[in-house]
Amino acid sequence: MRLRIHRGTKEIGGTCIEVEVAGKRLALDVGLPLDAPDEEQDRLLPDLPGFREPDPGLLGIVISHGHMDHFGLAKHVRPEVPVWIGEAAHNILKAASPLVPNGHAVLVATRRARRSVTPAGLPSVV
DSSP states (O other), rough: EEEEEEEESSSSBBOOEEEEEEEEEEOOOOOOOHHHHHHGGGSSSEEEOTTTSOOOEEEEEEOOOOOHHHHGGGSSSTTOOOOOOOHHHHHHHHHHHGGGGGGHHHHHHHEEOOOOOGGGGSSOOO
């Protein structure tokens, strides 16, 4: 197993960690740094193969929880990339989206999310 931290070690927020096993990869979070200006969000997307161009090794993104610094850049990832988030977090984000800044980003991420995911529901990478 290989772990690669793309973002979030020298800043507050913006978390993105890549987990690789046998050539298959999952991204854990694709967060927006808390101090990121709106006009620079697209360029802040980590350079993770599969985010911008097709890469069969990328199985998808697992969002740890519903804070922008963990999912805020998901709207910039190719729409074909699966995004998983727990059902409770999905429902909270969906309900809150009209009330929060960047609510559109919340809706984009939650529309693509596959809800009610348990660890057994994730694709096998072994």
